[in-house]
Amino acid sequence: MSNFNSTIRSKCKKLFVAAIDFGTTYSGYAFSSTSDWSKVLTSNWTGGKVVTLKTPTALLLDANKEIKAFGYEAEDQYIDLARDEEHEDYYFFHRFKMILHSEKAISRKTKLKDATGKEMEAIKVFELSIKFLVGALMKNLKNSYTDIKQSDVEFVITVPAIWDDRSKQFMREAAKEAGIDKSSLTIALEPEAASIHCQYLPAKDHALSLSKYLGELAVGTKYLVADLGGGTADITVHHKVDDGSLEEMREASGGPWGGKSVDDAFEMFIEDIIGKESMKQLRTTSFDDYLELMRNFEMKKRSVKPGKEGNTFLSVPLGLVQIVKNDKSRKSLEKAIENSPYAGKVTFENWKLKWKNENFLRFFEVTIRNIKAHLREILYDSDMTDVETILMVGGFAECEVVQNAVREHFKTKRVVVPEDAGVSVLKGAVFFGHVPDAISRRKARYTYGIQSWPSFNPAKHPENKKVEVNGKYRCKDVFFKYVTKGQVLTLGYEKAQIFQALNPKEKKLECAIYISDSRDPVFVDDPGCRRLGVLTIPLPDLPDGAAIELEESMIFGETELRFQAKDIFSGKSYEVQMDLLGDTVDEDE
Structure with missing residues (x-):
């Protein structure tokens, strides 16, 4: 790390700053002490045999609407309940954050539907999710600092910069109901947090084949920040000013072009093949199979390589095959594919869907087209012609397909992707809690x-x-x-x-x-x-x-x-x- 921590002291009055990155697809927390604030510690979550820095944004409640589990555990427990047909009295919510972007008239009375269609106040779902993350964080802290109290912690919660004031207040109220004192809570804007983090950390710069510190950029340099998360693409332009702080050169903009939009394209593909009613059945009565299908797709989405010849195989859950078999109009998944718009582009062999890689990559097309068009609109603006660097952060920015598309389209620009792009927002939010004036001017x-x-x-x-x-x-x-x-x-x-x-x-x-x-x-x-x-x-x-x-x-x-x-x-x-x-x-x- 650069000498940043030795020259700037934490402005936080508490013992610790803790950030909660409440994402559309994944969530997590991180923290650091005011005495050594650049040393950020992150949460570790276990999903199967894999340990990750974030966990799925999934909440499981019992019949009394009490927290049963969150994250990987919530998904796994709900799958077991569904397989035993004991899930009807439980509430399972996942990937629900986007309601704050898509719902124009969000209020305290806004409802969310769970996996089986049961309704619950959205603000309560957010509250309980934050409550779980705060509890996990405090348990982690107490393992090392037995006398630590929640009042010793300054909390930072991240939100997309493109959210309106109403959605920010919704998140603040949910945090308050979760037990975070409002005087101990700061809202951080996601692309800003990532930009702050990346000022001081090395990045792999494939365009120049070298590692570079964004912190070494000269005063006066402008760069575009593309925060590509699970739900949204959140884009802004920053300018490094004389005192080393950052100035927002263009108000944040973007849209629902995160990784979830690729998932949505895949779900629409499945629905086109098996029909709306069968898809509805998969999402409700066979939710364990639906979740397994989407987990399998997530793995392929992360591993597929752009420009590589060959095939992509995706395992299909038995429950999906059985649902289609019970549909008299389709009879089997093979016949359903033959009678769909995708005949000849995908086949079903040995319990797996099979595409040529070029056909599988089409799930990314609309999302990437929207991202490129928006970046082009910004970069070709007359005031932005001197922006030479594109900083890609967020979990979706780790996808090679997306990285390659941006590099190929903007060949004259320097595209920088941090090694830990998926947690840049989370770690940067911790930094922001220590140095809230790191962004000195906004539009x-x-x-x-x-x-x-x-x-x-x-x-x-x-x-x-x-x-x-x-x-x-x-x-x-x-x-x-x-x-x-x-x-x-x-x-x-x-x-x-x-x-x-x-x-x-x-x-x-x-x-x-x-x-x-x-x-x-x-x-x-x-x-x-x-x-x-x-x-x-x-x-x-x-x-x-x-x-x-x-x-x-x-x-x-x-x-x-x-x-x-x-x-x-x-x-x-x-x-x-x-x-x-x-x-x-x-x-x-």
């Missing part, structure tokens, strides 16, 4: 503002926005801008506005916060504008006739939005958590 993903009611001006306000409030004409729905989409925001950038309660008898002041995809929205109901949430601020008791004035501040430039309110009369300050999920607002004085 605003949206234009942020509030709903304002200024005095009506007939010269610039349309008549249909004219309303009367307490005897005065005002213009409703005006978008009062705080920051502009794409604006560079330093850490703790604060935008304040003084408000006067329109009704002196009010007990609270409600301030609607809006975001827009436009740089210069005029009204909050313009196209591309939407309400983020409502900030509710308690109003003080004042003598009759006294003016009620509050200074409301929004604090930008961090991984989460923060809000503060100051009573002008008393000078008292409040930090207020805006509720984005639909129920009560949590306030702290």
Whole structure:
């Protein structure tokens, strides 16, 4: 490692920083002490005969919704229960994180369906998963530090940078319910964490056939970070500034192009062959066979080589063969294949599906096409022509098929893949907990503002926005801008506005916060504008006739939005958590 730790001290006030990487397909934890913070220790999980640094994101609950197992153990126990036909009363959830990306109106009441279709509140599923990981972490710590308490640990939880503020708050609330004190929790953005980690670790650079430290990149260098995880491709551009910290040069963007999208293509292939009803049966009543099939595919997905001639074989569970055999319209898996769009491209021999490698690689096509198109859109932007390095991190970045596709498409760029790309986010999140100012500037993903009611001006306000409030004409729905989409925001950038309660008898002041995809929205109901949430601020008791004035501040430039309110009369300050999920607002004085 570089001399980074000798020149920068941990800013954490606790004894340890622990990171939880809660992934779509795999999860894990890592930690380090403030005294030797660059020495990061990771979790070890046993799956069969293999020991890995992450475990499947799978949760098994009993009939009382109590934790039975998590990870490999959850999968194995559920398989045993399913084979004995004793699984119906249990709850089994896996690969559920993507609901926070795909569900636009996520709330505390959002439901998740388990493997058999039983519903449960999504926030409870996340809470119990985090609770298990925290418990495993603390058990690990106590093995070496018997007197350690949870209050001695600063926690960091990773989220995709492309997540909106609502999804971040959902994860924060789940962590709070799992027992993590909110003052001891930091949210880290996944590509940022990976970038921080890779600043100081050696990487295999196949394009130049040498090892290089990203930490040795010159001040002023820009590089693209492509965090390719299980669920999403999370892409941003970083710039190394004079003090050695990183500046975000382009707001994070991406889409659902992680490893799971390749799995989805394979599942669609199977469904096209055996039919929707048989596929539904496989996923529910024969879930053990479904899980075995997907595990087998995962192994082939990781081992297949780009450009290599030959065949790929995939073992098929007996249960799948039996389901197709019981379908009178298909009779057998062989006949189902012959009558499918894939006749001649795949065969079933000796209980195995057989493809030519070139046909098997087609499962990657759409995902890789989307990744390349998005990278091209960024790299060909006029402001990004000096970006010469692509840093690929995340579990899906370890796939040779993906690496080769990026290298072949961007031959003039230097493609860097760390040796431990799959845990770059996890280890970098630990670093971030120690040095939260490692990212010194970020770009605003949206234009942020509030709903304002200024005095009506007939010269610039349309008549249909004219309303009367307490005897005065005002213009409703005006978008009062705080920051502009794409604006560079330093850490703790604060935008304040003084408000006067329109009704002196009010007990609270409600301030609607809006975001827009436009740089210069005029009204909050313009196209591309939407309400983020409502900030509710308690109003003080004042003598009759006294003016009620509050200074409301929004604090930008961090991984989460923060809000503060100051009573002008008393000078008292409040930090207020805006509720984005639909129920009560949590306030702290």
